[in-house]
Structure formats: C-alpha cells, structure tokens
Amino acid sequence: MLRKRQQSGFTLLEATMAMVLLAIAAAGILLPFANAASVQAEGAKQTMAATLASELMEKILTTTYADIITTYNGYSESETSLLDAAGVAHSGSAYSGFSRTVTCQSAMVGSVNLVVVTVTVYYDGSKVTSVTTLIGDHQ
Amino acid sequence: MKKRRRQCAAGFTLVELMIALLVSSVILSAVATLAYATGSAKEATDEMGREQSVLRHVNVRLTDLIKRADGVVSASDSGFELWHDMNSNGVVDEGESTQVTRDSEGDMIIINGTETYTQCENITYQYDDVAPNTRFIAIWFDLDENGQTQRHTINAKLRGSGN
Numbered sequence A: 001m002l003r004k005r006q007q008s009g010f011t012l013l014e015a016t017m018a019m020v021l022l023a024i025a026a027a028g029i030l031l032p033f034a035n036a037a038s039v040q041a042e043g044a045k046q047t048m049a050a051t052l053a054s055e056l057m058e059k060i061l062t063t064t065y066a067d068i069i070t071t072y073n074g075y076s077e078s079e080t081s082l083l084d085a086a087g088v089a090h091s092g093s094a095y096s097g098f099s100r101t102v103t104c105q106s107a108m109v110g111s112v113n114l115v116v117v118t119v120t121v122y123y124d125g126s127k128v129t130s131v132t133t134l135i136g137d138h139q
Numbered sequence B: 001m002k003k004r005r006r007q008c009a010a011g012f013t014l015v016e017l018m019i020a021l022l023v024s025s026v027i028l029s030a031v032a033t034l035a036y037a038t039g040s041a042k043e044a045t046d047e048m049g050r051e052q053s054v055l056r057h058v059n060v061r062l063t064d065l066i067k068r069a070d071g072v073v074s075a076s077d078s079g080f081e082l083w084h085d086m087n088s089n090g091v092v093d094e095g096e097s098t099q100v101t102r103d104s105e106g107d108m109i110i111i112n113g114t115e116t117y118t119q120c121e122n123i124t125y126q127y128d129d130v131a132p133n134t135r136f137i138a139i140w141f142d143l144d145e146n147g148q149t150q151r152h153t154i155n156a157k158l159r160g161s162g163n
Helices: A002-007 A012-061 A065-072 B002-009 B014-068
Strands: A098-109 A112-123 A126-136 B071-076 B079-083 B097-102 B109-111 B115-117 B121-127 B136-145 B148-157
Touching: A012 A098, A012 A112, A012 A126, A012 B014, A012 B148, A065 A098, A065 A112, A065 A126, B014 B097, B014 B109, B014 B115, B014 B136, B014 B148, B071 B121, B079 B121, B097 B121
Parallel strands: none
Antiparallel strands: A098 A112, A112 A126, B071 B079, B079 B097, B097 B109, B109 B115, B121 B136, B136 B148
C-alpha cells in the first residue's frame, strides 16, 4: 500500500528531464542577449581602433617631411602611453588595452621621393587595424 | 470519521500546498531577477549604441570638414571657421565658410549655428598655429558612457592647397 502511494509522484528521472528541458529553453532565450552585448562591445573596440589609427596618422602628416622617418620609424606607444594631439596620455577605460606602432619606409615612384607610413593598432597585443598612407614632400 | 478523512486525502494537504507555493515563488523570483537583469542589460547596450553613434558621427563629420578645408579664417578657444574654396578663386566668398563653435558653457558642438551635438561636453579646441596659418586642428570633448565620463579627441590636418 505504501509503495503504491509513492509511485503516484514524479520519478527522479522525470524531474531531471524536466529540469534539463527548462535549462535548454532558458539558455536559448538568454544567449542572444549576451551575444548582442558582446557584438556591441566589439563594434566599440573597432571604432576606437580606427579613431586611434587616424589620429596618429594625422599627427604624422603634420610633421615636417624630412623628419618623418627619423621621428616615426619604429615608433611605438604602449598600452598606458597613448598620446593625444597635445602630447598628453589618453586616460579612461575606453583607451585601456590599446597600443600603437608605426613603420616608415622611403619609396621612389619615378623620380618622386615618397614615404610609406603604416600605423597599426593593437588590442591586448593582437592587431585590430592598420592604416597606410603615402606622404610626399609638398608642404 | 474514517470515511471523511479519506475524502480529504483526495485533494492537497496543507504541507503539499505550502511546498508547491514555496517552489513556485522560488521559480518566480528567479524569473523576475532574470527579467530585470535582461532589462538593465538592454538599457546599457542601448546607451552604449547611442554614445557610439554620436562619437562616430562627430568624428566623421569634423575630420571630413577639416580635411577638405582650404584654410582657416579664424581660430580661437571657443571655435574656428573653416574655408572651403568651392569656386577656386582664392577668396573667401559668401557661403564658403563653415563655423565650428561651442555654447557659452563650453558644451555642445555647434556647426554653422544650427547643427548641434548636445551630448558632447567640456569642449576644447587647439591649433598648431594662429589663423590663417593653422594647418592642424584638435578637438577634445567628454561623452557620458553608462554614467562614466570619457574624454575623446578628434584631430585632423587641412589637406587643401590654399593658405
């Protein structure tokens, strides 16, 4: 008699299956939300990298042509010393993790002297973006 | 007496009801917590998206204006005036200048008096030289990022030939 009464409830297997189903459903609903946030953060990171690359490139463009290679070839800024246009280090969480390097090479096109400048931006040591420009002596 | 008790057993006992209530309240509170967390996450993502779009828009708009400019008509702490020589006559004609300023509190970037970016605050302008010899312009401004103030900067060199 007692045994029969116990059998009228759920078995452990049934309860476990219900829990597993519920967990799968919850994960299905919540995963896209978590994904959206990380996509948004990735976009912000890419925007920041592009801004940092063009910022440094504009600074190089204002340098006197003869000084570009000596000043900027092999130039690099570590994760804590990204300098803005006034030479002050960028502060704030949006800039943390970013670093920049510059390489310059002289190139001859016909009889015209040019400098190929490449600015590369890294996040946590891995490359995010790079910008290359040809600079001529026309200032 | 014995018959009545058996009838009672057909429904829920008080203990069963209490357990059911307890379990459902635990589940409901878990669902409510999740819903709240999702809601605030959505708000934070929206806010971040808005801030990012302002940053991108201001950046693209101002660097484009500066890069295409042929010269700087005037430059001061409160703003500058760019000259785009559209008819290539070397003179600043009517409609060829674009003013970039800020309001009296140093907030809000204003382009030509009508186009405003209200989210930008604490704006400072800096130049490599006084007008009309200015060839490089840097702009700093604060943007609110989920309650945190973040300083941003835009800089660009004038590409135009005029001076």
